[in-house]
Amino acid sequence: MSETAFVHREGVTRGGSWRLVLERELVDLWLGGKALVLLTLFSILLGITAYLMATNNELRLLPIKEIAYLMLKLVVAFGLFMSLIIGADSISGERERGTLEGLLLTPTSRRQIMLGKFFAALSAWPPAFLLASPLIAVLCRDSQVVSWSLLWGGILGTVLVLGVTGLAMLVSFWSGSNRTSIAVSLIIYLVFLLPTQFPGQAQTGAFGDLLQKWNPLEASNVFLAKVIVNNRTVGEMSSWLVAPILFAVLMLSVLFLYASPGLGLEPGRARGRASWGRIAGLLAVAWVVATMLVGAYPTAAASSDSPVQVVVDREWVTARTGDRVEFTTLVKNTSSAATPPLIVAMNIINLQGEVVDPEDWSPQRTQSMDPLVPGASVEHTWIIDAILKGDYLVYMVVIPQPAGQESTSSPVASSGIHLTVTPFTRINPRGVLPLAVGIPLSLTATTFLLRWRRRRAITVGEREG
């Protein structure tokens, strides 16, 4: 027996032992193939979607902001799916393969083991996001839209991935078998996706709002759609961030504070005295606090005979989808008396009679004005985002504030701006194709190469044996 083999080493439980677990898990995930296979499948799906967006005539009419939003929605959905599958396998899978016991027998603390596994389960999200980024950049070709979309897609995607990974690992922690863990995790994921499948009416009103606002996935989608596509400000939409953030915080708290110390061979036997009642209480309190925060958040409040004039500086504009159109208005008091406070509002109608949601077209549709003294005038600048092809008329209305509850006022309208929006033609399918095809091909080749090397290593090993 070699003496060197028995040099005593005092076991040291270092704070960084999670890195060892992470290293090991990353090798298993990425060289073992599961993560790479999932990423390859994602890249194929992403490539097909990007190519369809770039080439299909109907889809090409999508405004660039919507392309960015749809691509991000796909990336986040698949990123969550990958994290869910990896997280759901992380504990119950190791239990079934018999490899968890060896790890539990080391001096590394349960929390460090959980931390290493958690970071490993997160590892699929950054490459998924990075793969989608060049495609979004090529499809949109508007640095402002691209950077804004990637910023918020990245932030919200990361928050959701944190929460979903935590959730999947908790399910894995409590599950008796790996099959149960993956099935339960997928069912929970589908339940989160379910509200988006409800008929439109079911998504409106107090209940629909509640469903959307408190479903972390749906709340994130609404936030991204409004902030990226509809020009809403982050401040306006911040209440939609509560659910995803709270979801992530809750999942991580339960995972690391409650479940981790009880990580063992038996499913869901947390150590300590934390009970389900306490956890449920914690969840309830957190939810109530969040409800209060949302309730306290000021909702955007909409706030009406006078001789005023409003004129616009343009008569007609031609733009392409995705373009930004700027014009100014001049509001002038032409009477000999001061006006009451005024509101200037912008409206847009489709000349073919199609329904238009003006909010989708402009970040700011109304502006308030102080009373104007006789002869005074005020100039305003307005922005319109040409989001859909068609024939439109943009016009302005000045509304004097009514004198009291039992009085009214007469709005004054400007002449119209005839806006013609032509289809977006800057997307170059030839620019997309190399990426749409190249990324999946490279990943597929890498996956096959790694598998071939592994098979070869085993064959050589067996021959040597």
Added chain:
Amino acid sequence: MNSEDTAATGRTSGAGVQAPILEAEHLKKAYNGRPALRDLSFSLAPGRILGFLGPNGAGKTTAIRILTTILEPDAGRFTIAGIDSRCPEQIRARIGVLPESQGYPKEMTGVGYLTYFARHYGWSAKDAQRLSWALLEVVGLQHRARSLIGSYSRGMRQRLGIARALVNDPAVVFLDEPTLGLDPRGQQELLALIRRLAREHGAAVILCSHLLSEIESVCDDVVILSQGQVVAKGSVLDVIGRARGSGVRVQVPLSAMADAEQVLEALPFVVRVVPKGQGSGWLLVEVLGGSAESNIAHNAVLEALILAKIPILTFEAEGSRLQEVFLQLTEETIR
């Protein structure tokens, strides 16, 4: 700890009895109200090898999992190398374990696997690799160090598991069915390795095995569990000797059976004589007394038969092998 609870008091040296490296007191564990371990107390001195025996479901694995901090006991406590069971991470730093159903990552090489585990004990990457090569040599796997574990045979994986149990030079080693899947030569080499581990490096070893001959040949002490409770503990010789007092089996020619029964029943220390197996000539002779007295009784039985000129075809002291003691003790508990 009560001295009566001590199964393995340790070998005496010039300085006297060595202090136990492992002390377990009244360990209890139940699953959903069903007791798996009722009251386990024993101690183990450094350099001793303790066999853990019991039929399936006796509580061996539960006991091992409690002692290796994988499970928490419902009651009781234990210390390993002076570290209390309430400090599981410190205990895990001083023990080495080969679990019964160990899984191995197929994508890792043997040396990579050991290096990974050695680093969990605070070794630097370089030192951990050096140690891993040394351990692979110890278990005879150095020629397959760089092969993927996926290409290892079951026996090779078992040896790799043993090497992993040794990466921290443990004070107490727990081996659950270590020879499982090994060929006879591999079994002998492994048992020799276990002996060296205990004798030369002073590690206490707890060996779980269904191969009672293996326990008998390599262990100093034994704890026999049945239905979650200890039915026997002490040195292997003591446990065998304690059961030997029950009697002897004698085979005589069929024609001499009646005479033999008459002669033996006349002896004062014989409780009863029972013919066993129809027409086989076997007689079971139950005698009084402990192990010392029963040795005298066995001689007296032989002497009486010889004096009566009854041919003795076979003579066996009942309970002379650990296997028989084990079967007798565990059968009694089940009844």
